Amino acid sequence: MGQLGLLALVVHAxxxxxxxxxxxxxxTLxxxxxxxxxxxxxxxxxxVAMSLVALGLVLGVANAAMVVSSGLVLIGVCHLPIAFGARVLLVSLLGAVLVAFQAGWVDTGGWAVAWPILASMFCFRMAMYLYDMKTQQAPFGFWRSLAYFFMSPNVCFPLFPLVDYKTxxxxxxxxxxxxxxxxxxxxxxxxxxQLLLYRVVYQFLLIDPAQVDSAGDLFWYMVASFLLYLKISxxxxxxxxxxxxxxxxxPETHHRWLLASSFxxxxxRINIYWKEFMAKLVFYPxxxxxxxxxxxxxxxxxxMVSVLVSFFFTWLLHSYQWFWIRGTYLxxxxxxxxxxxxxxxxAVNMLWQEKFVKRRRLKQAANQRTLKSELSLAGRTVLTFVAICVLWSLWGAxxxxxxxxxxxxxxxxxxxxVGLIGGVLLAVGLGAVAMGRSHREWTEKVKAPAKQEEDAWAQRWWPGVVVAGSCLLLLAPLKYEVRSHINPQLASVMTSVRMNKLNRRDTAMLNRGYYEDLTEAKRFNPQLFELYTKMPANDVGRQGTGEAIKRVPDFRRKVLVPSKTYRFQNGVEIRTNAHGLRDREGYDLRKPDGVLRIAVVGSSEVMGWGVPDGETFENLVEDRLNAQNDGSKFERYELINFSVTGYGPIEKLMMAEQRALGFDPDVLFYVANNSEYQWVTERMVEGVQAGWxxxxxxxxxLIHEAKVDRTTHKVLAQGRLKPYAPQVLSWVYQRVATLCREHEVYPVWVYVPQPDGEPFDRGEIRAFFEEARKSQFTILDxxxxxKGMDQASMRVSKTDGHPNVEAHRVLADCLYRKIQAEPQLSRYLPIAPSAASTAGREVDNP
Amino acid sequence: MVAPNQDEIARGIKEFILREFLPGENPDELTATTPLVTAGILDSVGTLKLVMYIEEKWGARLSAHETDVEYMNTIGNIAKLISNKLK
Structure with missing residues (x-):
């Protein structure tokens, strides 16, 4: 009980x-x-009762009832007093109906959530159940059947091990x-x-194909692709x-799968239940x-033919499983x-082993291990590891x-x-020698009872000590998160590992693309898929509709259309004004006398993605300035929002140059976020590839210098342009600042964070600040x-990290304070900094 | 022709396994209860070779489901299966 209590604490944490x-x-506990x-x-x-309660807890009573009743029908058909073939036919027909439901050919409305869970319980287990029924391999009974199909953890894990009925x-x-x-x-x-190690791999070790710049990077990309399997294991x-x-x-589902010494x-070793399933239902027959x-x-x-046919079915059945869980075809x-x-x-490995490596051993005695045999084992394991990593990286591409x-x-x-590759391979080789031998006790215990008695302590107490020790080790680092002032870096790592959120790359991808590419992305990214499947139908993150955002065939990709609306799935509407800006009406192109005008160029977080009209931080700051205006300096303050969703630094420069400066602003806010480099690179590649x-x-x-043209593959082009990102960003900032000075506009660079989405490595962000400083912007950080707020509640939705209404209020308050604290800007303000109640916090850079 | 008894079948299987999969091993250590599949002596290919041998030697036709660990994990179990089939 003590161990289980500790395990529950770890899960909770x-x-x-x-x-x-x-x-x-x-x-379960x-x-x-x-x-x-x-x-x-x-x-x-x-x-069985507990499993049904679990279904109700997770799916809700109605969906759980649908899963259970459909399941009971399927099980009932298996036991009809008719010919076995007829029962199989009936089950297949019912399966076809469920395919129609899952594929969306028949609209099942609110029941749609039930089908993947039902499928994960029945799509393979039904085959094993029927097989064992036909061959009379196992006992059958009411409770046993229900327990087999409705196993309680299944409702949380659609990807479930293929538990054999007889086993x-x-x-x-x-x-x-x-x-x-x-x-x-x-x-x-x-x-x-393993799941926590997976999070470490996902958060910190994965690299983007475009980041692959050397043999070591390529090797690491492949190793990390393979290590993602930790999630399944x-x-x-x-x-x-x-x-x-x-x-x-x-029996165990996996056995030290990183240390296989042959194919x-x-x-x-890997997904042993799947292998057993394939052997039983496909390979042997x-x-x-x-x-x-x-x-x-x-x-x-x-x-050879049997193996190839079996693998053809393996591929087919993976696609079949994919369809049931994800609703798309792989x-x-x-x-x-x-x-x-x-x-x-x-197949080749099997034949080779049969021909040349016939020898098995009854006992793996320690004295049979020689230097030669250990080196051979290490070598084979390293070669297999490399080959599998290469294959996995192909599969995940x-x-x-x-x-x-x-x-x-x-x-x-x-x-x-050399150091990286050598180090990893050495670790794999040593691991193979230390614990890679393929002896397995994967079914009932092999040891004799007498031996078990001798090892009573080892058998009974040692595993408990290991479990408790593991739990305490996992819980210990959490104190660094609580006391983040002790070690901010470690605290940040712990938060990333603990929160099971998207890594920086995926977050950036979602924020940049707004799910435009998710149909493809979710196919290959379990984390995005998980997020997508949990997304409610009315989530802001889902693609909205409306004419306010229009695609254009030039570098900007998107523009806002004047006087139109865009409606999100949650009902929030955003409107554009007559100038085609996401802002209020009433701004004349020619600035009236007595008005201080601030032009704001940014992207979605400034445009106010998912936030109703009038509630963006830009609007709120404008309202506050005017509410506190005593008329001593200006009659009115205008903040005009030139931000457009998906705009990176180059598009923001274009917006400033082509539109914002035309409105004769006094101040220009260039709003940066944490993806400045990535957006520069990706937009340039997209532009070149589209032929714009x-x-x-x-x-x-720069494109010419980087040897990138329309024919260069996307990944290669991104890799080649990535080193130029700082240079481009520097040029963009200088250009914005220069244009401002030429137009007698005061340039301000504002860094806006994403709630609950800051990256672990802040090196890039420091570089953005440095570039802004070099370009002589006034910086507002x-x-x-x-800080110190419940940031998770400040996103427009769990699946979309844009600031919500509350976060916009916080940003507005923060921006207002920072303006007051900045002497060069406070001179424009209606009241002196000293009089402001919230003023006085230092403008600090990271 | 008289059907072989279970012991004779067990002896034949043991000889085959020692010859094919365990050359050089001490025959005394391979008993009727030694785990074959769970200890890695018989893998799927080995199991198929054994099935072919059984069919050739005694003419007993095995079904696919009889390659299961339940039947194939020990010489005693295999011999019992064959013996029942030949009755």
Whole structure:
């Protein structure tokens, strides 16, 4: 109980935002205690009841009822007193109806959320259930069937291990209960550790294909792609561990999959349930059939054909699973290539092993380990690891072209690359020698009972110590987050790991594209997919409708259309004025006398994405200036918003030059965010690839210098232009500042943070400040605007990090204070800085 | 022709396994209860080779589901399966 309590604390600390998971973990712990003290005959019905409660908790009563009733119909059909073939046909017909629901061919309205969960429970398990029914391989009963299909953790994890029905039955309390429970606690802790490692990889180790600049980068890109699998491995450990707490002594789902020493070994270690499923339902049946059909063929040829056919089905079934979980079809070249190459490698490896490596051992005695054998093992493991990393990076790539475009960078090799590659491979080799041997105890315990008695302490107490120790280690660093003043860097790391949010790249992608590309992105990015599937139908982040935003075939990509509206899915509307600006009416092109006019150029956060008219921080500051105006300096203050969603530095410069300065402002606010470099690079690449003329000759020269043209692949072009981003940004800032001075406009550079979305590495942001300073902007830093606040509640939605109404109020207040604190600007203000109640905080840069 | 008994089948299987998969190992250490599949001695390819041997040697036709660990994990289980089929 102590271990489980600690595990619950870890889940609470790191998964607090995942309400469904927290509910299931709490329910599991409570259920475990009750379950353990129940008479054996009541345990299975209790587990079923608890699973149904879990469904109701997560899906709501109506959707849970739909899942359960549909499931009962499917199970009922399996037991109809008709021919087995007829039952299979009926189940298939019902499956076809569910396909129509899931594909959206039939509108099921609010029930739509039920189908992926129902599918994750039935799409494969039904096949195993029917198979075991046909071959009479396992006992069948009402509670047993319900327990098998509605297993409680399933509702939180649509991607669920393919638990075999016969194994599910056979392993139920097949060992001493306490030992089964201890395995469960151990596996839950392993799962949590892996899931947290996944978050570290996702937040800090992933690199963008465009960032690949050398052999070391390419290698790291591939390793990180492979390490993302920690999410699946961790989830499966967690799930099976939870099932152990209810007596299901299921075998392990993964076995040290990073340390496989051959492709066959890899296939046997990674997602073991899938391998068993494929062997049982596809490989063996296919091979038996092939042996009959291909009589006279050599055994190795028949084997090869069987393996290839099995992998074809593996690919097909992955697409089938993808469809049920994600509602789209996975038919891509990287996917097809990945499975084809793996199939060939595995088949060749199998045959090679059969021909040349026949020797197995009854015992893996320590004295049989020689230097030669260890070096051989380490070498094979390293080679397999590299090959699998390469394959995984191909599988995860958005296209084969994207993947191939990175390879030319591999020719750049420096000492850092050698050190990185050598270090990782050395670690893998040492890991293989230390703990990579493929001996597995993946089913019921192999050790003899007498041996178990001898190892009582090791068996009973040591795993508990390890679980408790792991939990305490995971909980300990959280103090750095609480006391962030002790070590801000570590506190920031802990926050990123704990919050399970999008990493910087994905956040930037969402903010820049507003889901335009998410249909593609979600296919290859589990984190984006998870976020997207949790997004309510009326979320601001979903694409809205309206004529106010128009696409144009030039570098700006988008413009605002005068006097139109744009409606978000949550009902919020934004309107453009007669000038085609997201602002109020009433601003004349010619500035009236006695008016202080401030032009604001920025992107979506300034435009007020998802925020109603009149509530943007720009409007609020304007209102406040006018409300406090005593008329001593100016009759009126005007802040005119020239911001447009998706505009990067170059487009902001264009906006300032082509429109804002035409309104004769006294001050210009250039508003920067944390993606200045990325936007510069991506916009230039998009412009070149679309064949648009770049708006400034200097950009053309840089493109030429970077050897980028329309035919250069996107990934390669981004990689080549990335080093030029600081140069371009510097030029943009200087150009804005120079234009301002030429027009006698006072240039101000404002940094606006994103609530709950600041990146860990602030180096780039410091560089933005430095460039702004060099260009002699007056700097207003709002980066501490949200400090100490509940930032998660300040986003327009959980899935969209733009500031909401409350955050705009905070930004307005902060901007107003910063203006007051800045002597060069306060001279324009209606009241002196000393008289302002909120003034006086220093303007500080990061 | 008299069907072989379970012990004879077990002996035949043991010889095959020692010859094909465990050359050089001490025959005394391979018993009727030694785990084969769960200890990694028989993998899927090995299992298929054993099935082919059984079909050739005793003419017993196995079904795909009989390659399961439940039947194939020990020599004793395999011999029992074959023996039942030959009855």
């Amino acid at each position: 790191y998964c607090k935002e995942e309400a469904a998971l927290c509910h299931i973990v709490q329910l 409570f259920g475990f205690v009750v379950h353990h003290f129940l008479p054996p005959a009541w345990r299975m019905p209790f587990f 599910f039955c056979r392993t139920y309390y097949n060992d001493e209960p306490l030992r089964i429970y201890q395995s469960g606690a151990t596996w839950i802790s392993r799962g949590l550790v 961790g989830t499966f450990h967690l799930i099976v561990g939870m099932l152990h707490l209810f007596g299901f002594n299921l 066959v070994d890899y296939w046997q 296919v091979h038996f059939r092939m042996s009959n059909w291909l009589q006279g063929w050599r055994a190795s040829s028949v084997l 038919l891509s070249w990287p996917d097809a290539l990945f499975w084809s190459i793996l199939a060939v490698l595995l 958005e296209s084969v072209g994207d993947w191939l475009a990175m390879w030319p960078q591999a020719t750049r090799v420096g000492p850092r690359d 003329k770049l708006p400034y000759d200097v950009l053309d020269e 709002l980066s501490d605007a949200f």
